[in-house]
Amino acid sequence: SPRKYRFQEDRDMNSELASGPEERLSVLRDVLFSSQSDRHPKCLKELDGFDERAIPIWRELLSHSRTAIRLHAVERLGRFGGSAQVALPELVYLLASKEVTLRRAAKAALENVEPNWSQSSLALPACETLVQDLSKPGLDSHLAVPILASFGEAAVPILIEGLGDFDQDLKQMFCAKTLGEVGPAAASAAPTLMEAFSRGATHVRLESVIAFRKIHLDAPPIVNALAKSITEERDVDLEVRLEVVKTLATVMDGTAASRIIVWQLVDNRDEVVNTASDCLVQIGSPAVPVLRDLLVVCDVLHENQLERVRNLLRQWGILSTRVYENESNRRSQQGFASKMVLIEDAYESKTTVVVEAIWKLAKRSAVQILARMGPVAHEALPDLISLNDTDDALTRVAVAEALGTIAPDDSRVLGRLDPLLDEKTQSIREAAIGALKNCAPFLQHLPEFQAMLSPMIEGLDSSRGESLERHLSDFGPSILNELLNEAREQGLYSPKRVIRERSSRILGAIGTRLSANDGDPAMIESIKQALLRVIESDQNGFVQNAAQESLDKIKAAVGSQDKSDL
Incomplete structure (x- = not known):
């Protein structure tokens, strides 16, 4: 046949291409898709000489098996522009x-052919091809997601x-991910996303939640699902679970979301507790009443008044009646409902150690969230x-930190902090001083x-004197009256040498900070x-040296400020 004769190796190439343009293009196409790779370079060079009439062939060559030919076709199409x-x-x-190399060349070519390709109806068929080939070899599905998303609602x-193809879970996963990237314009996908979340594999469920x-x-x-x-x-x-918590915090009313998310604080996994904490902080003021109720629940459990807890939780709508009334279903619930069954059983059998440990952590987490x-x-x-925090040192630390951030201007805080300053545990004392x-x-x-x-x-003058010196230096002018109280013989006028020495250094730190920040001249003086x-008057050399060093630092700070002004 003519086609068979056309590919005979002894046929002279020049004479073979000596026919008309259409015939020549057909010959070149057949040779380029043949196995005669040694003839490909000459054919490509010949094809380069054609005008727009060669575009259909260049387009076909984009699917060629050889990367070099595909790359050449991409670059050539880019030169044709629109x-x-x-x-x-x-x-x-x-x-x-x-x-x-193909990705880079395609990007450069598209800039010449159609910079706004995602808005062109001519490019839309690419969506269908990309979706069909998701998770197949040769295609980077992760890169396909932003490409598909750029088409917006059209895709x-x-x-x-x-997403509805349940036989290909990877395709489902990438489709769900892409719908999320499209954003609110993909609202029509809600029923299919819901089905994927209900029936899909774990990774499909994960991307569906993020898409929600x-x-x-x-x-x-x-929201109910x-x-x-x-x-x-x-x-x-x-x-x-983590993504569900984040999603509920974003899409739901703040109070309603908080009532669900707060139960993740009784989870025994740090990741869950931390995510729930972050979400409750994100929700802000609507979550505060829920956290307050949780503190009440924790203290009620501590007092072994379970019935009161049940009533409160039922008011929140967390516990279904069947959890308690239907014996066969009592242990079929998970999450907080099962925790409450556990609590009920534990109190009935007087084994409260595990229960109290769970709620001790929940109480601490609630306080830490309020502090944030x-x-x-x-x-x-x-x-x-x-709050009843006598059973947990870490909770007392959290309470001290919360008091200092929630209401630093409320005098009621002082009465609560006072006993914490005398705690034997250093971390509690440090937190109280910070507050x-x-x-x-x-x-x-x-x-x-x-x-x-x-x-x-x-x-x-105690074993924690060094730590106190560091903290008291940060109090600033508020501590001057006590350090300079001659009548009460404390601070610089204390009979104890160590107290006078440390007080001198504290005064030096405060004065240096005031001088460097252009503070009150009268106070500095x-x-x-x-x-x-x-x-001049202290008889102890250590105290005199500490005072002299402090005075030198204050003068140096004043000097550096003056030089800066100049």
């Missing part, structure tokens, strides 16, 4: 190729169809002040505040005069 728009689907597809029907959040789907069936997955389902995958919220959680101050420092700018004028400083100054009196 005339090569017919090849947009193939060029867009190559943006997700695993071949780096949604194709993605929905791919990014699309901001908050329909009651979706998500809530049920972390409160009743057995063995929910950890990553799925800061002044937003001010309404929880009465609960923190009255007191936060209160200093607001409450330093109160006698109660000054009275709390005196024992700390007296403690400079009073500190300098006090240190001069120590140098």
